[in-house]
Amino acid sequence: MTETPSVLVIGGGSTGCGIVRDLAMRGLDVTLVEKGNLTHGTTGRMHGLLHSGGRYAVSDQPSARECIEENRVLRRIATHCVEMTGGLFVQRPEDDDEYFEQKLQGCRDCGIPAEVLSGDEAREMEPYLAKDVKRAIRVPDGAIDPFRLCVANAADAIDRGARVETHAEVVDVLVEDDEIVGVEVEHGEKAIGIGDGEPGTREKLYADYVVNATGAWAGQIGEMAGVEVAVRPSKGVMTIMNVRQVDTVVNRCRPKGDADIIVPHETTCILGTTDEEVEDPEDYPEEGWEVDLMIDTLSELVPMLSEARTIRSFWGVRPLYEPPGTGTVDPTDITRDFFLLDHADRDGLPGMASIVGGKLTTYRMMAEKISNHVCETLGVEADCRTAEEPLPGSSDFSVLREWMDEFGIRSPVGRRSAQRLGSRTDDVLGRWDGPNPVVCDCEAVTRAEIHDAIDHSGTDLNAVRIRTRSSMGNCQGAFCCHRMANELIHDHDELVVRDSLDELYQERWKGERHALWGEQLSQAMLKHMLHATTMNRDGDPAASDSVIDFAAFDAGEAAPAAAGGATGDDPDRAATDGGTEGENADS
Amino acid sequence: MPIREDVLVVGGGLAAATAALAARETGRSVRLVAHKKSTLRQASGLIDVLGYVDGDGPRADPYGAITDLPDDHPYRIVGEEGVRDGLRLFDDAVGDMYAGGHTDANALVPTYGGTVKPTARYPNSVAPGLASVEEDALFVGFESTTDFSAPVVADHVVAAGVPFEARGVTVPFPIRFRDDARATRFAKALDEDEAADDGRGVRRALAESVGEHLDGEERVGFPAMLGDDHDEEVREELADRLGVSVFEVPTGPPSLLGLKLEDRLFEALDEAGIRLSTGNPAVGYEADGDRIEAVYVDRKGKDVPYHAEQFVLATGGLVGKGIGSDRERVTEPVFDCHVPHPEDRYDWSESAAFGGHAFARFGVVPDEELRPTTASGEPEFANLRAAGGVVGGADVAREKSASGVSLATAAVAGGRAGEEA
Known part of the structure; x- marks a missing residue:
């Protein structure tokens, strides 16, 4: 060749x-x-667990061994994508002792560092664990940003x-x-x-x-x-909490079951999950009972979850496969x-x-x-080098210093930026010319980071979102969706800004609908008021086909009578409603 | 000595203030108990009455549109008369701070999102920017302001087909603040005419920098951060130096126009001799049969009773926490008034982000006197009325009717409470 x-x-x-x-x-x-x-x-719809292998230590030891091996590789080549939170397999009084022992032995057999903690020791690590938690196994689970x-x-x-x-x-x-x-x-x-x-x-x-x-x-x-x-696509739900109720990955130590893991992820916690086969990976029901199941079942491990605020839920589809003829019925049992x-x-x-x-x-x-x-x-002969060569952003951690003076941004913001960007921090923030205000307050994302993401992913604000986490915090974009869109005007026309904003806004809404009660419903109403009431984005005349008769509206007190100077009885005041106003007036 | 008034209003926003003023007009003694800062700081400061009916609009005549609303809409209950009475109270309270009262027609105001929006009353500083004024406009934004992009606003306004040309430019603010300085910081600098980085007064420096961009436009619009206590002076000086009129574009939170309105309303309460108790939440009540005797306010862990003859509930909607919810139920937390809602919480919202969400209409169900009713339609209490966001049945966000519903229901609820006290 x-x-x-x-x-x-x-x-x-x-x-x-x-x-x-x-x-x-x-x-x-x-x-x-x-x-x-x-x-x-x-990939974008999972709970972000970096497996230690502990979850497979009893049921699937080859997978468990691969997990611990790759866990170590990723901590080396993708430092800026990984947070080593540590993990716990927590046993409640009603959970099987024998399984706990099997789990511990399985971890040790597979080379997964595992340490038994008493209930008190586990609660010392994670104060919100239930008072009756019996004991736990500590493993090197972590969180990874996919x-x-x-x-x-x-x-x-x-x-x-x-x-x-x-x-x-x-x-x-x-x-x-x-x-x-x-x-x-x-x-x-x-x-x-x-x-x-x-x-x-x-x-x-x-x-x-x-x-x-x-x-x-x-x-x-x-x-x-x-x-x-x-x-065999199998769906699973994940529910995002507003804060980190736990700082360690918390697994339930029992053979299998729904709602058995909490993963701390950036500013949030993600509750997961379910395992249910679906026909079509793009069209399946997303239902409230699944969200309730997450909250109710995981409250057994962390009771405060029952009253805590969730900010959204999302579903992902596992690409399960087994060779023809295996015939496993329960998707949970598929390898x-x-x-x-x-x-x-x-x-x-x-x-x-x-x-x-x-x-x-x-x-x-x-x-x-x-x-x-x-x-x-x-017929190509070349060796794989991906386990040795760090990913971009992961190579040099000396960049994690005080950014306040360097880039004119407050240090907590700088720290968050540096965590996301890793060794690209200098490149992204240092190269930025001009003021660098915060665009997303919840996740502390600055303008320079938004522009870096736009440079790499175009006008798709959902792509900008996943690169930066902008609009993924508590307010779910109420305060920053339009700010993100505004940044596009430098290289694009206003219609692109508007369309990109609409797409991002709708995408955010999809997941928010699964968290609409209590504090988050209040938040959603505020968001609705800002975008519909204050900005009139739902009734935007620019997006409508009808022509507005501007002369029918008030043009100020000094204006001639024709432009709104008259009072209430002008029959010609119907604007763009095409006469329906008059027709309906008597009905 | 027990605290006792003729009328007690619970709440601290636009509806509560207006209800208190309406009750006071009848000559009764009135007290207002408010918990937190009102949601006015999150609102634009515009007073919308009615701009759309079921997605149809913008409507030029808000009064003519009332009859198109569904029967259970608060406007249908208080009628056009109630709406006009609410606006009268508002106009009296704010005096010459606001414009728009010279006509029944809605004005179309450019928003910071670049859309134009129908509204009935607007701060004076907004008036020269109206979309029906046939004068070319230059929108000016600042480099570090992420909420307001002048080119986006200008192009978007033009896309709505306005009868003028518009352009947007972004300039550095003449004083370099921290990159994420708030609108209030800019306003203060202009208010006090602080020294710009080059030593000139900041107003002069700003006018000169904007002047370089003027190309025949007859008006210049800024995000609403042109001063605070001395806003008129700031605007006049900028207009004088630029030789064109200057206007403000209403913004989102923190909204200076909303804050100024809040301050003005509380001054009006004071002038009217209305007593104020702020900082503590109403947590419960005492009733004798179908009459409320007192509302309990939590003061440092102690329940303090506030007695009155008549009560007005104006605690706000979902945002102000006058309406609460959990996974199963929607509630009114102070008096536990009935709040109808679909049983399945997935029916509380629509799949389209700007759909006709049921949650947007959540609230108590008023009778013809604005008394909240039970599930069977009886008044919850003989002497309790509701006003503002806590009243259900209006989709104020889609209708652009939030302020109007607050004013109209407050005028009627407060007025009736005063008459019967």
Whole structure:
């Protein structure tokens, strides 16, 4: 082969982003296409647990071993995406003693550091644990930011020459002479993503090999190629609390069950989860009882949760898979291991492999194995280096110093920025010219960070959101959605600002609806009042087709009578209502 | 000696103040008990009466639109007369601070989001900016103000089809404050004409820097941060130096226009001889049969009774916590008045962010005298009336009717309370 082999990766989740970085580092010509923004699918919809392996220590020890190994790798290569909170497996009086012992032994068998704490010791660590908690096993669980992780992988790949196209949906898999040769994508209508694709057009992308890393959507891509990939999508709910009721990952120590984990994440805690098979990964019911189940069940571990404020809930879909004929009924029992389906071996259709199953903690290892397979198929000899080379932003931690004087921002804000940006802090904040006010108060995101995100992800404010966490705090964007949009005016016209704002606002609302009671309902009403009452965004005449008769409205006291100077009985005052006012007046 | 008045108003916002003024007009003694700072600081300071009916609008004639509202809307209960009475009380209370009373027609005011919005009364400083004035406008924003982007506002206003040209420019404020300085800091600097970084007075420095951008526009609009105690003076000086009229665009929180309105209302209460007890929450009541005898206010952990003949509940809606909720129920916390709501909390909202949410209409159900009623339609108490956000049935956000509903219900509830005390 004379040319550099080319690979096309479908799916911008952790697996796809991991593969594109790995292959780019090995010198291949790689393109990644994603129908939404990065992490659009399952990756952006998980509880952010960096597994120690403890959760699999009894049921699936090979997975547990992989988890602890990758846990250590990520702490090294992705320091700015990981918070090592530590984790507890908590036993309540009614929980089985024997299982507790199995868990402890399992952890030790798999090389997971595990230490038994008494109830008192556990409560000393986490004061809000229930008074009757019996004991706990302490393990090195942590929290990981999947958004930052994917972005860092994709950014590094781009730096190494890869092409990344977001908002580019695969509409066909191209098959020529019984071989897969590429895909056809449709670029989104609006230029909101990253990449070179012309908005609203279709493009055929050819490659020597195609990797289907679309997780729960793998079956749909398979169908386009004429092969069956029987993914069993399983949904799970996650409920976000307004503060960190716990600073340690808290797991319930019992065999399996819904609502058994609390993950502290940035300024919040995430309660999870459920496991229920669904037909369609994009269309399934999201119901209130699932949210209630999280709160009610996890209150057994942390009683204060029953009265605490939740800010939103979201659902994710696991891409579960098991080989044909296994026949597991309960999705909870399906293995969390991943499978590489080589369609040449399996279906006699060379040119593509599909990846299904797996989990975020081991994304890098999966990417490595898949990249090995790709290289082997294409006859490329290159070693994987992703476990050694830190991701962008993770290399130098000397940047975590006082930013107040340096960049003119208050130190708590600077600290939060530096935590998110890691070693890119100098690059982003130091390069910014001009005032750098805070745009999102809840998450302490400054203008420089917003612009850095816009530079990398375009006008899609949901992509800006996941890079920066802006609008993800307690107020759910009430005070900052429009500020984020305003920052777009430097390079875009007002209509883009408005559309981007509307999209972000609606996306925020989707999850808020699951938290609408008590304090958060009050907050939602305030947000509604700011955006509908004060800004009139719901009744915006600029967004309406009808023409306003401005002369029918008040033009001030000094104005001539025709422009509103008359009093109440002017029959021509109906404005844009097309006469309905008059018709209805007598009804 | 027990605390006793003819009329006791519970609440501290626009509705509570207006209800107290209405009751006082009847010659009765009136006391207002307020807990926290009112939500006025979060409001724009505009007095909307009615701009849209079921999404249809903007309507030029708010009074003509009332009859199109559903039967259970508070405006249908108090009628046009009640709405006019509320505005009369407001106009009397604020005096020449506000404009708009010369006509029944709504004004269209540019907001900081760039939309134009129908409103009935607006602060004087807003008047030159009205969208029906056929004068070209230059909007001016400051580099470190994230809430207000002048180019966004100008282009958005133009997109609404206004009868004039508009441009937006962003300039540095002549004094370099900390990057996230609040609107109040800018206002103070202008109020006191502090020295700009180059030694000139800040008003002069600002006018000169804006003047460089003027290109035939006849008016200049700033976010509403042009001074506080001396706002008229600031505006006049800027207008003189620029040679064009100067106006303010209402903003979100912290809203200086809202704060100024709050201050003015409390002055009016004082002038009217209304007694004030602030800083402590109403936590319960004492009743004899269907009559309330006293409202209990929690003062440092002690329940202190406030006696009266007549009571007005004006504690606000969901934002002001006059209406509360948990996962199962929506409640009115002080008197536990009936608040109807769909059983399933997922029916409290719509999937579209700006949909016709049920929660936006949550509140007590008033009878024809604005007394909150039970589920079977009987008055909860013979001598309790409700006003403002705590009253249900109006979607004030979509209708742009928040202030008007507060004023109208307060005028009627306060007036009746005074008459019967």
